[in-house]
Amino acid sequence: MTTLLNPTGEHETAKRVQAQRPIALDGLTVGVLDIGKPRGDVFVNRVAERLAERGIAVKRYAKPSPNAPAIIATRQKMLAETQVAVIGLAD
Amino acid sequence: MSLHGIPDGLVAVVKRDCPTCVMVEPVLRQLAAAGTPISVLTQDDPAFPTGVPGVIDDTGLERSFELNIETVPTLLRIEHGRETTRAVGWHRGEWEGLTGIRALGVDLPEQRPGCGSLTADPNTADELAIRLGGVTFESEKVEIGGYEDEQEACFDRDWSDGLPVVPPTPVRVYRMLQGTQRDPKEVLGLMPPDYEPCTVEKVAINAVMAGCRPEYMPVLIAAVEAALDDAFVLHGIVATTMFVGPIVIVNGPVRKAIGMNSGVNALGQGNRANSSIGRALQLVIRNVGGGKPGGVDRAAFGTPGKVGFCFAENEEDSCWEPLSVERGIAPGKSAVTLFAGYGVQGIVDQNSRTPESLVRSFAACLAVMRHPKIYQGLDAIVVISPEHLRVFREAGWAKKRFISELMTLTTVPAEQIVTGAGGMTPGTPESARGTMVRKFRELLVVHAGGIAGLFSAVLEGWSGNSQSRITTKEVRN
Numbered sequence: 001m002t003t004l005l006n007p008t009g010e011h012e013t014a015k016r017v018q019a020q021r022p023i024a025l026d027g028l029t030v031g032v033l034d035i036g037k038p039r040g041d042v043f044v045n046r047v048a049e050r051l052a053e054r055g056i057a058v059k060r061y062a063k064p065s066p067n068a069p070a071i072i073a074t075r076q077k078m079l080a081e082t083q084v085a086v087i088g089l090a091d
Numbered sequence: 092m093s094l095h096g097i098p099d100g101l102v103a104v105v106k107r108d109c110p111t112c113v114m115v116e117p118v119l120r121q122l123a124a125a126g127t128p129i130s131v132l133t134q135d136d137p138a139f140p141t142g143v144p145g146v147i148d149d150t151g152l153e154r155s156f157e158l159n160i161e162t163v164p165t166l167l168r169i170e171h172g173r174e175t176t177r178a179v180g181w182h183r184g185e186w187e188g189l190t191g192i193r194a195l196g197v198d199l200p201e202q203r204p205g206c207g208s209l210t211a212d213p214n215t216a217d218e219l220a221i222r223l224g225g226v227t228f229e230s231e232k233v234e235i236g237g238y239e240d241e242q243e244a245c246f247d248r249d250w251s252d253g254l255p256v257v258p259p260t261p262v263r264v265y266r267m268l269q270g271t272q273r274d275p276k277e278v279l280g281l282m283p284p285d286y287e288p289c290t291v292e293k294v295a296i297n298a299v300m301a302g303c304r305p306e307y308m309p310v311l312i313a314a315v316e317a318a319l320d321d322a323f324v325l326h327g328i329v330a331t332t333m334f335v336g337p338i339v340i341v342n343g344p345v346r347k348a349i350g351m352n353s354g355v356n357a358l359g360q361g362n363r364a365n366s367s368i369g370r371a372l373q374l375v376i377r378n379v380g381g382g383k384p385g386g387v388d389r390a391a392f393g394t395p396g397k398v399g400f401c402f403a404e405n406e407e408d409s410c411w412e413p414l415s416v417e418r419g420i421a422p423g424k425s426a427v428t429l430f431a432g433y434g435v436q437g438i439v440d441q442n443s444r445t446p447e448s449l450v451r452s453f454a455a456c457l458a459v460m461r462h463p464k465i466y467q468g469l470d471a472i473v474v475i476s477p478e479h480l481r482v483f484r485e486a487g488w489a490k491k492r493f494i495s496e497l498m499t500l501t502t503v504p505a506e507q508i509v510t511g512a513g514g515m516t517p518g519t520p521e522s523a524r525g526t527m528v529r530k531f532r533e534l535l536v537v538h539a540g541g542i543a544g545l546f547s548a549v550l551e552g553w554s555g556n557s558q559s560r561i562t563t564k565e566v567r568n
Contacts, residue, residue: 002241005259006231007250007296007378009287065558067327 022084029057031082033074036066040088047086094169095157097147100128101190104155104165107139109206112164115181116140118196125192134163134209155210156223162205166190180205217262226265229276229292245300250378252370252398256300267295270305271312272568279312280319282380283326284387289315289379294371297378301371301399306349307364310427313564314339314372314401317429322560328431328553329382334394335553337376338432338472339369339401340537342415343425345566351403355541358402358435358474358548369399394434402539408477409538411490417535418563425566430472430535431553436460440479441545446486449479450493453547454500458530460551464508464518468532470552470561473497476540479547494534501530533561 022028032048034041048058059081063070078085103119105112120142122129132149133139140146149155158167158174167177168189178185182202187195210219220226235244241258245251257263268275268291275292282289291312298311318325318337328335341351352362360366376382384390390397406413415426438456443449453473460471483493505523512518519528532554540547553559 001237002235002239002258003261004233004235004241004244005228005261005264005292005296006233007259007293007300007374009282009285009289009293009379009381010231011285011287011381065324065327067331067558068321068324069326 025056028083031078031085033087034062036063099169102130104132104160106134107136111203111205119143160208259296259299263299270308285381293379297374298371302367309566313427313566317562317564320562323562324559332391334433335431336397338430340428341403342413345425346403353403353405353539357539365401369401404537410484414537428563431559433551436549438547446483450496466528466530467555470533470554472535472550474548476547477542478545
């Protein structure tokens with residue numbers, strides 16, 4: 001019998017409960033996050049327009065780069081100001 | 092009373108493989124015959140010494156370890172469960188004083204030094220430290236079956252980059268940790284992409300697997316610290332579809348101390364420190380951070396450098412300041428610089444004999460990096476060879492002038508690179524017309540390579556819109 005030391009992070013996958021989906025967007029504010037990918041703004045702009053046409057409140061946010069996680073201040077602002085978020089996931 | 096299970100009285104620790112122990116065998120019989128209470132611990136042969144009652148088999152070395160024996164023979168006295176005196180090796184006067192018996196070993200020389208205790212044998216000392224010395228590890232112990240191949244077991248557990256790894260046994264990890272004064276439990280940071288705590292112990296385990304020697308640990312730890320700096324944006328480097336991986340450049344006295352290569356084939360294979368430090372960093376990212384190809388690592392191609400890419404600067408033969416000094420580290424200090432880069436793009440100019448011609452060759456090669464029309468604040472490292480550097484040295488060019496000329500020569504009117512120009516869609520927007528556009532955000536220069544060859548190399552940076560910044564950390568022991 002040989003003993004080896006585990007080289008991994010030994011993490012256990014965190015189990016997160018999915019947030020309950022709203023039945024309708026009436027009265028809610030939707031956050032739209034541009035992650036910074038080229039032409040990603042074309043997509044999120046169109047989504048924002050379509051939501052606004054339906055009378056839904058929309059707020060815009062952006063990441064400085066698609067390569068790093070959104071800065072904490074942005075995440076906290078979205079949490080405080082919105083109830084629903086639309087976020088692209090790169091390519 | 093007793094000490095470690097050994098009763099009060101005399102204790103002699105011996106091994107048959109020691110000529111001095113064999114020499115004092117009659118003395119031990121003489122002591123036993125005199126009626127002196129004596130226990131003899133034998134380290135390698137329970138049948139040695141002969142003719143002496145009370146021989147204790149210590150081939151497991153537990154008692155020798157507990158008594159902290161460094162040399163055999165060692166004679167000591169235990170009174171009321173405590174050691175009171177000790178004689179190391181054979182010295183008649185000391186043995187007579189310790190035992191209170193005169194005329195011991197009169198046929199023997201007055202004195203003779205002993206041999207190393209088996210507890211001090213390099214092959215057993217580390218194993219004893221773990222088995223008996225209270226050394227513990229935070230990491231999970233994974234038991235491998237007796238018939239299981241250790242290296243295959245590492246592959247099976249998805250711990251490898253595709254090449255065989257050195258199985259990380261506790262003894263090997265313990266030895267690796269001797270290469271640093273840092274606490275094994277120290278958390279260097281949260282390793283992306285899983286953001287798992289990366290301890291010094293985890294770094295040591297992966298260093299073993301990569302084939303590092305313990306003395307590489309300070310360099311590897313500095314590389315991990317640089318990788319964990321938020322400015323380096325490691326998460327993005329792992330996750331991107333681009334070719335990038337971390338390139339490790341080492342400066343300062345540690346290069347020579349651990350035998351790194353900055354000369355012939357500096358960017359290639361063949362040097363243990365270069366190869367294993369770069370590989371160990373990637374194994375830490377893979378195993379601790381969970382950054383695996385096909386998982387979070389979505390590189391379309393990757394690059395061979397992602398197995399590991401580490402080299403040293405040739406500072407001794409350079410007229411220009413070392414990269415680390417350029418990056419703010421004091422001269423004479425060792426440092427690691429991490430660069431998010433691709434593979435090696437060659438610059439071949441065997442004809443230029445003036446700096447004016449040669450710098451234009453460099454600029455022309457740099458201008459097409461990534462794409463001839465992509466100008467978006469790129470980073471690059473120029474690895475300049477001894478023969479190319481000579482041209483600039485003989486003309487009295489400083490490093491700053493060299494970089495400044497490269498920046499100027501790679502700045503062009505937007506019209507040349509506007510979208511659609513040259514029949515190619517990529518390029519700057521029409522709105523940029525009338526402006527000058529710079530190709531590079533940062534250009535760094537490192538001196539390395541063999542003394543023969545009018546070639547240099549470009550290490551292309553990932554940057555552009557990536558925001559990853561070149562990161563330098565001082566090497567600490």
